[in-house]
Amino acid sequence: MTRLFRLKRNRELAFVWALLIPALIIYLFYRVIPLLWNVVLSFSFWAPGKPLEFAGLYHYEEMVFFDDGFWIALKNTGVFMLATPVAISLALALALLVDQKIRGRNIYRTLIFLPYPMMVVAVGIVWRWLYNDSVGLINYGLRTFGIISEPIAFLESYRFAMISVMAAAIWQIVGFFMIIILTGLQNIPPHLHEAALIDGARAHHRFWRITLPLLRPSLFLCVILGVIASFTSFDLIYTMTGGGPGRETELLITYIYKASFTLSQFDYAAAMTVVMFALFLTLATIANRLSGGDAGKVDITD
Amino acid sequence: MATVEFRNLVKRYGSVEVVHGINLSINDGEFLVLVGPSGCGKSTSLRMLAGLEDVTAGEILIGEAEVNEVEPRDRDIAMVFQDYALYPHMSVYDNMAFSLLYRKTPKAEIRERVMETAEILGLTPLLDRRPKQLSGGQRQRVAMGRAIVRKPQVFLFDEPLSNLDAKLRASMRLEIKKLHRSLGVTTVYVTHDQIEAMTLADRVVVMNGGNIDQIGSPEEVYHAPRTLFVAGFIGSPTMNLLPARSNGNSTLSVAGQTLNVASRFTPPDEDRDLVFGIRPEDITLSAEDASGSEIEGLIDVVEALGPDTLVFVNVGEQHLIARVNPDIHPVTGQPVRLNFNIEKSHLFDARSGEALS
Numbered sequence: 001m002t003r004l005f006r007l008k009r010n011r012e013l014a015f016v017w018a019l020l021i022p023a024l025i026i027y028l029f030y031r032v033i034p035l036l037w038n039v040v041l042s043f044s045f046w047a048p049g050k051p052l053e054f055a056g057l058y059h060y061e062e063m064v065f066f067d068d069g070f071w072i073a074l075k076n077t078g079v080f081m082l083a084t085p086v087a088i089s090l091a092l093a094l095a096l097l098v099d100q101k102i103r104g105r106n107i108y109r110t111l112i113f114l115p116y117p118m119m120v121v122a123v124g125i126v127w128r129w130l131y132n133d134s135v136g137l138i139n140y141g142l143r144t145f146g147i148i149s150e151p152i153a154f155l156e157s158y159r160f161a162m163i164s165v166m167a168a169a170i171w172q173i174v175g176f177f178m179i180i181i182l183t184g185l186q187n188i189p190p191h192l193h194e195a196a197l198i199d200g201a202r203a204h205h206r207f208w209r210i211t212l213p214l215l216r217p218s219l220f221l222c223v224i225l226g227v228i229a230s231f232t233s234f235d236l237i238y239t240m241t242g243g244g245p246g247r248e249t250e251l252l253i254t255y256i257y258k259a260s261f262t263l264s265q266f267d268y269a270a271a272m273t274v275v276m277f278a279l280f281l282t283l284a285t286i287a288n289r290l291s292g293g294d295a296g297k298v299d300i301t302d
Numbered sequence: 303m304a305t306v307e308f309r310n311l312v313k314r315y316g317s318v319e320v321v322h323g324i325n326l327s328i329n330d331g332e333f334l335v336l337v338g339p340s341g342c343g344k345s346t347s348l349r350m351l352a353g354l355e356d357v358t359a360g361e362i363l364i365g366e367a368e369v370n371e372v373e374p375r376d377r378d379i380a381m382v383f384q385d386y387a388l389y390p391h392m393s394v395y396d397n398m399a400f401s402l403l404y405r406k407t408p409k410a411e412i413r414e415r416v417m418e419t420a421e422i423l424g425l426t427p428l429l430d431r432r433p434k435q436l437s438g439g440q441r442q443r444v445a446m447g448r449a450i451v452r453k454p455q456v457f458l459f460d461e462p463l464s465n466l467d468a469k470l471r472a473s474m475r476l477e478i479k480k481l482h483r484s485l486g487v488t489t490v491y492v493t494h495d496q497i498e499a500m501t502l503a504d505r506v507v508v509m510n511g512g513n514i515d516q517i518g519s520p521e522e523v524y525h526a527p528r529t530l531f532v533a534g535f536i537g538s539p540t541m542n543l544l545p546a547r548s549n550g551n552s553t554l555s556v557a558g559q560t561l562n563v564a565s566r567f568t569p570p571d572e573d574r575d576l577v578f579g580i581r582p583e584d585i586t587l588s589a590e591d592a593s594g595s596e597i598e599g600l601i602d603v604v605e606a607l608g609p610d611t612l613v614f615v616n617v618g619e620q621h622l623i624a625r626v627n628p629d630i631h632p633v634t635g636q637p638v639r640l641n642f643n644i645e646k647s648h649l650f651d652a653r654s655g656e657a658l659s
Contacts, residue, residue, distance in 0.1 A: 189385065189387065191384075191385055192387050194374075194381075194383070194387065195381070195387040195448075196389075196400070197353075197375065198352060198353075198374045198375065198377075198380065198381050198401075199375070199400050199401035199404065199452075200375035200401055200404035200405055201375070201403075201404050202375075205404060209400075213391045214390070216391075
């Protein structure tokens with residue numbers, strides 16, 4: 001043992017592992033084992049208290065060929081994902097604004113960022129109240145300005161439920177995206193803009209040819225975070241609509257939750273989780289590829 | 303090519319004035335260097351000329367036209383920045399072509415001009431590379447290429463060599479000089495490095511605290527500094543500046559000794575604080591017992607640089623530097639006598655800093 005620690009390299013390595021192991025143990029029990037158990041479960045018949053039986057692709061066939069609920073949830077998740085490009089465009093515009101030398105820009109930055117760290121359940125409840133047809137502020141405003149004559153029950157309406165939920169999701173995440181983009185903007189050396197100014201590029205040329213290309217890593221980081229958010233926005237949907245009306249706002253994540261904890265179909269839910277995981281991995285990989293493999297990178301000096 | 307003129311140029315940031323109404327007229331095709339310590343207003347003046355900073359008061363003229371309100375892109379200038387400011391996401395070719403893109407230059411001509419410029423600067427094999435794949439010297443060259451390709455009226459350089467190592471700096475200095483000779487474009491070059499100023503400039507403008515202290519050829523600012531500041535700033539090691547008093551009969555009291563300066567200048571009669579200046583190379587050392595030497599001191603440190611040797615001498619409270627022949631081998635701690643070449647000495651008023659000679 002003492003021999004082993006004689007080499008400096010080994011001592012350093014031992015120290016590194018000593019620091020890593022506590023985190024790795026937690027990671028193993030809360031991430032790796034459940035994930036593997038989930039994969040096993042997806043190929044099995046199992047219910048709490050029952051023995052595990054091999055099911056092959058049974059659940060996957062069920063999901064693909066017989067469960068239209070899954071397809072609706074998948075489609076809704078795709079629609080919900082469209083909130084990401086909207087949020088990113090909005091965040092880019094806001095970031096460009098608060099990057100200007102305007103009075104009180106730190107106040108604007110803080111105000112726009114503020115919704116992000118708020119608890120999602122609280123955000124859901126506040127927005128549910130805002131959308132309410134009898135006491136909601138939005139209906140009150142629309143009626144006051146004479147835009148509508150009858151109150152709209154946004155979250156109970158097939159027409160507006162999804163878009164209303166997406167608006168809330170955008171409102172919450174836009175500040176976070178703005179901060180990411182702002183960091184990217186501030187990492188662009190000011191001399192580049194000055195050089196372009198002298199080179200004769202007008203404001204829109206500078207935006208398309210200098211700012212946007214150099215923001216690419218930041219923008220793709222937002223894309224990936226947005227994709228993650230749309231797969232995991234359980235709390236917002238659950239507090240605002242619970243997936244309704246009907247299945248109008250049912251996302252994969254809420255559908256999986258219902259399958260496991262309402263209907264106790266843990267094995268079937270596990271199969272859907274595996275599919276969701278695969279989809280997410282694919283999208284994130286594509287986004288990272290498109291960004292040139294450096295999503296989130298802010299160092300552009302060298 | 304064009305002339306450039308500053309008329310009572312002032313820059314103020316809020317209540318802080320950083321450039322105090324400077325006047326400067328630059329000839330067509332001239333290489334003018336603005337030199338001074340950081341914060342002297344040289345970069346601000348250059349940026350006003352480029353149009354990157356607003357002019358608070360006064361006028362800037364390029365050619366015959368006042369350009370105070372003219373956008374940078376319409377001033378027909380090109381600028382090389384200290385950190386090169388290359389577009390990191392574009393190839394060397396695109397970096398150089400960028401400025402022609404927005405000037406309605408036909409594609410074929412852009413290509414021709416970029417290729418021609420790349421040839422001049424030896425960048426042809428690097429045209430497809432990105433800036434981060436280049437060495438510091440190569441990046442510097444691309445930055446210059448980007449400026450040259452435009453064929454502007456005026457070149458502006460903002461401390462372009464500061465980020466390079468000493469060896470590369472010397473060779474780039476040479477290239478810039480050759481380039482200017484072959485292109486003949488009016489050039490305004492900002493630096494805090496007096497060697498760059500001395501070697502590159504047709505005329506040097508020494509700035510100090512937002513004012514111009516002296517405008518002149520490198521020889522003039524070196525041999526006839528108009529102020530104490532210029533005397534101390536230009537030259538390395540710096541000029542020895544010693545407090546002095548006039549004795550009234552063409553002699554000065556310097557470092558407790560009496561110096562006869564009649565051959566060079568007539569010191570003022572009245573009793574006021576003066577500064578006597580002498581460059582290190584205008585001091586010679588002689589052994590203690592040699593006659594005729596005027597100032598006596600102790601050798602503190604000896605630095606043998608090769609081509610010459612610097613000798614640091616303590617004379618009472620004063621510290622002097624002499625630059626001597628390397629064949630002389632002074633010994634630390636030994637007493638020496640210093641001979642000043644009075645013909646090359648300088649005298650300044652301590653209060654105003656103005657030269658009296």
